[in-house]
Amino acid sequence: MSLIDTQNVKIDKYQLFLDINPVKTNFNGSATIFFKTPLNGQELGSIKLYVDDLILIDYKINNSDSYNDSELDITNHTTTLPLHDHCEISKITINYIGKISTISTFKDKTYGIFKTNIMNESGNANNIVISTHCQPNFASKIFPCLLNSKSKIQLTIKTLSKFKVVSNTGVLQSQLLESSDERMVTFKETPYIQHAVFGFTLGDLDHIQTTVTATTSSGESKKIPITVYSPISIQDCSFALDIIAKYFAKLNNEVFKKNPYPLDKLDFVALPFLSDYAMENHGMVSIQMNHLVLPKLVKNSAEYQQMEQLLCHELVHLWMGNYISFHWEHLWFNEAFATYMANHIIPNSFQSDDYLTNYHATCLNFTTQNTNQKTIANGIPTHITFNSTTDQLFNPQNYVKGIPVIRALVEMCGFDKFIQSLSQFFTNYEEVIDPKEIFEKNGIADSYDWFVSQWKECPVISVSKESSTNVENSPVYKIKGISENDAFPVFLNGGVTLKAKDLMLESNRAVLGKTFLFNEQGHGLYRVKYEGHGAIQNLLNNLPKIAEFDFYAILQDLQHFINTGTNINKYDISLPIEILTRMVSSQEIFVTLKNHDNNKNYTRAICMILEILEKIQLSVVKYGSGNATEPILGVDIYNNVLKPLFEIVKPQLFDTEMMEFLLEDVSEQEWSILSHLIFLLKTDEQVYEFSGAVIKSILSGRPIKSKIPMEIVGSCMASYSYGVDNVKDWKKIFNMVKNCEPYMHHIDYNSMDFQSVKEASFYMQNAITQNIGFVISPSIVSKLLNFIYTNIESTSIELLLFGVVFNQKQPDLKKLVWEWYQTNFDNIAQRSLRKGSKDAAEMLKTLQNISLLVFSMFLIEDSSKIDQFIILKHSKFNQDLQLDKIWALVKEREMHYIMLYQLLLQVKYDL
Numbered sequence: 001m002s003l004i005d006t007q008n009v010k011i012d013k014y015q016l017f018l019d020i021n022p023v024k025t026n027f028n029g030s031a032t033i034f035f036k037t038p039l040n041g042q043e044l045g046s047i048k049l050y051v052d053d054l055i056l057i058d059y060k061i062n063n064s065d066s067y068n069d070s071e072l073d074i075t076n077h078t079t080t081l082p083l084h085d086h087c088e089i090s091k092i093t094i095n096y097i098g099k100i101s102t103i104s105t106f107k108d109k110t111y112g113i114f115k116t117n118i119m120n121e122s123g124n125a126n127n128i129v130i131s132t133h134c135q136p137n138f139a140s141k142i143f144p145c146l147l148n149s150k151s152k153i154q155l156t157i158k159t160l161s162k163f164k165v166v167s168n169t170g171v172l173q174s175q176l177l178e179s180s181d182e183r184m185v186t187f188k189e190t191p192y193i194q195h196a197v198f199g200f201t202l203g204d205l206d207h208i209q210t211t212v213t214a215t216t217s218s219g220e221s222k223k224i225p226i227t228v229y230s231p232i233s234i235q236d237c238s239f240a241l242d243i244i245a246k247y248f249a250k251l252n253n254e255v256f257k258k259n260p261y262p263l264d265k266l267d268f269v270a271l272p273f274l275s276d277y278a279m280e281n282h283g284m285v286s287i288q289m290n291h292l293v294l295p296k297l298v299k300n301s302a303e304y305q306q307m308e309q310l311l312c313h314e315l316v317h318l319w320m321g322n323y324i325s326f327h328w329e330h331l332w333f334n335e336a337f338a339t340y341m342a343n344h345i346i347p348n349s350f351q352s353d354d355y356l357t358n359y360h361a362t363c364l365n366f367t368t369q370n371t372n373q374k375t376i377a378n379g380i381p382t383h384i385t386f387n388s389t390t391d392q393l394f395n396p397q398n399y400v401k402g403i404p405v406i407r408a409l410v411e412m413c414g415f416d417k418f419i420q421s422l423s424q425f426f427t428n429y430e431e432v433i434d435p436k437e438i439f440e441k442n443g444i445a446d447s448y449d450w451f452v453s454q455w456k457e458c459p460v461i462s463v464s465k466e467s468s469t470n471v472e473n474s475p476v477y478k479i480k481g482i483s484e485n486d487a488f489p490v491f492l493n494g495g496v497t498l499k500a501k502d503l504m505l506e507s508n509r510a511v512l513g514k515t516f517l518f519n520e521q522g523h524g525l526y527r528v529k530y531e532g533h534g535a536i537q538n539l540l541n542n543l544p545k546i547a548e549f550d551f552y553a554i555l556q557d558l559q560h561f562i563n564t565g566t567n568i569n570k571y572d573i574s575l576p577i578e579i580l581t582r583m584v585s586s587q588e589i590f591v592t593l594k595n596h597d598n599n600k601n602y603t604r605a606i607c608m609i610l611e612i613l614e615k616i617q618l619s620v621v622k623y624g625s626g627n628a629t630e631p632i633l634g635v636d637i638y639n640n641v642l643k644p645l646f647e648i649v650k651p652q653l654f655d656t657e658m659m660e661f662l663l664e665d666v667s668e669q670e671w672s673i674l675s676h677l678i679f680l681l682k683t684d685e686q687v688y689e690f691s692g693a694v695i696k697s698i699l700s701g702r703p704i705k706s707k708i709p710m711e712i713v714g715s716c717m718a719s720y721s722y723g724v725d726n727v728k729d730w731k732k733i734f735n736m737v738k739n740c741e742p743y744m745h746h747i748d749y750n751s752m753d754f755q756s757v758k759e760a761s762f763y764m765q766n767a768i769t770q771n772i773g774f775v776i777s778p779s780i781v782s783k784l785l786n787f788i789y790t791n792i793e794s795t796s797i798e799l800l801l802f803g804v805v806f807n808q809k810q811p812d813l814k815k816l817v818w819e820w821y822q823t824n825f826d827n828i829a830q831r832s833l834r835k836g837s838k839d840a841a842e843m844l845k846t847l848q849n850i851s852l853l854v855f856s857m858f859l860i861e862d863s864s865k866i867d868q869f870i871i872l873k874h875s876k877f878n879q880d881l882q883l884d885k886i887w888a889l890v891k892e893r894e895m896h897y898i899m900l901y902q903l904l905l906q907v908k909y910d911l
């Protein structure tokens, strides 16, 4: 059933009268419908209106007598009213009865008019709240209407006089009735709105209020009262009220200053139950209570930030969605825009890990992983039925994709120009629009189309340039990975934006000559691969001009290429090494920690480079020479980059003279840099000495006088255990594998998010277990292996093997591990395969994890040994061991380390 009105009837206004008594399950209603142009009953014959769960009593045409036709029957949620040959019909009045549903659990759907009883603070009386929820089509449970158009609504409610009554607009008139326990409240007429955002709330409501000085379109100022209503705990709504007032002012007086908020008040109402959690009724937003009434809220906590996001999202709807409105099939745009704009007005949102992981990265990955739903358009429900709820019309994937897409498109227009272009739509706000019209106005309808219907997967732009000169007639970049029709926006340095298809035009040659960065601010929804000496040198020469975030974005792409092994080449390895080399020797981009200026704080980028270098080191140590200090691509990074960086970083976090960590004001990421460096340099004498001091201080509180930051415990253990060669020292550190709690008072974990000491100690135990196996003395390794065997029933015991596997190239280790594995395998396998035992199932998992690690040691040399072993054991026991699957998994997982090492070899011999 199409909900688009085919009768060509336009409704200007609904005048509603509702009689709502909280003890009844029904309400009485009367709706007078005023038409934009009078109807001709002789021509039309009848008019169809949507009704849902309403019982119609009678109706009048203009001021006629009441009709009570048998055709008041309702089929398919529509009623057909005969027009009885009236001409010049300007209004129809319908009397009806509707339902008030009672909501008492989160499972109950809150559509139409609904009532909830809620216990108040004293716990001995019931507070009543009656409210509405009309999105998308449920206004037809409140009054007969046409859907998918905008009309004015004027509401009068008769209810108990003790109740507070609020609706979209302010109160025009409130009048006590003769009985005096009842009251009649008439609200001001709304502007043209969609029925979806019509609403009212009445009941035992408390409120808190503030006023915002709002700028009007003529530049004058007026006071707009902002009120939060709640049936309980109104004092816990003050954080919400502050946030609403702050961001309302920002949206009204800055972002949308040319088109200010059209109403003269704004309410937020906390409801005990609300499907969809939040509903942006125009002028009266309702929010499910748990998201608004928050006691003991800590400013800037994750919970606070969530509320900030939600409230800003709803505030944006007052302009985009309510003021300018969209057809239902563009719900993804309506919702994604509200979240995009919320992120835009909340400082630093777009660069937060939350945004990058949940929206940006998810958006890039969706397109490559999900082949069923490649574009946004494919996800639009084509069949919208009358009873569709918002969550059925709403495709969460398209919402998530939509946010970065809108961001890219708006940035392409330029934010200010984009906002200016909305003026025309604010002026013509009576009609619902297609969002494409906005981008058409900005000249980028083709880019919008590209995202909505052509986008197949995340593009990779490979930019290559061999020569590094910037002379106008020298060869500019070669660009691969885009087709000549692609209109998606590419963001170059200096705020220059081009459509991909225009990038190689002769007329853009000069622009391209000055380009060194191909995705400024990470606005673009594509990945960039920098290849060729020239492209890399251009980046390096311009490093001081590149903002921290742009660094980070380059490295994120790089990490993706390395992790997935997609077309990696020598430039993918040389880029992070060269960047870090420059940073270590440069004054301009000196590595300063504890610097909270976003543009000068490179911690995130450095962390990522070090993660990439750890991968490269691992591939050399496991699959190459086994020597962690081996030069990479001819650069002695161990001695010339990492050691100097350690010398720069360590004094900023540790006072050698005082023997204490400078624990104040250090972020998790900054500790993480130190931790990565310790791990990468773990065999270095100086680092070993430092790690030794750290581990001894965890055990005994000496020689380091301060607490030890949790973040470096694991890497210090890896470094320290390398050198442990006597049983006495070994026993001391090994106690921590069994229980960390006795040592927790020596540990500082303030920058990490633990709920209890126990949780923190468990985390530390894991870190110790994963890193204590870096010991290389064969006699100690034997002890370690025996410990694993005797404690095979403990979960995660296999973590002890991590270090041993890492050090597999050390003399005798491989042989030791294989003998141990072969000797004990049958016994563990037998115990693992006992039927019906839960412990056995756990043990099987442990055996498989151990096999995974052991097999990886024989992947390059002796892989036939593993093949034979698997055949032998499968025939002796049975296929339940699934060793063949484990073996396949090892091959798949280790492949990119092997590829990485092969790449290093190729380059070495090409040189």
Ligand SMILES: [Zn+2]
Residues within 6 Å of the ligand: 280, 313, 314, 317, 334, 335, 338
């Ligand atoms: Zn929304």
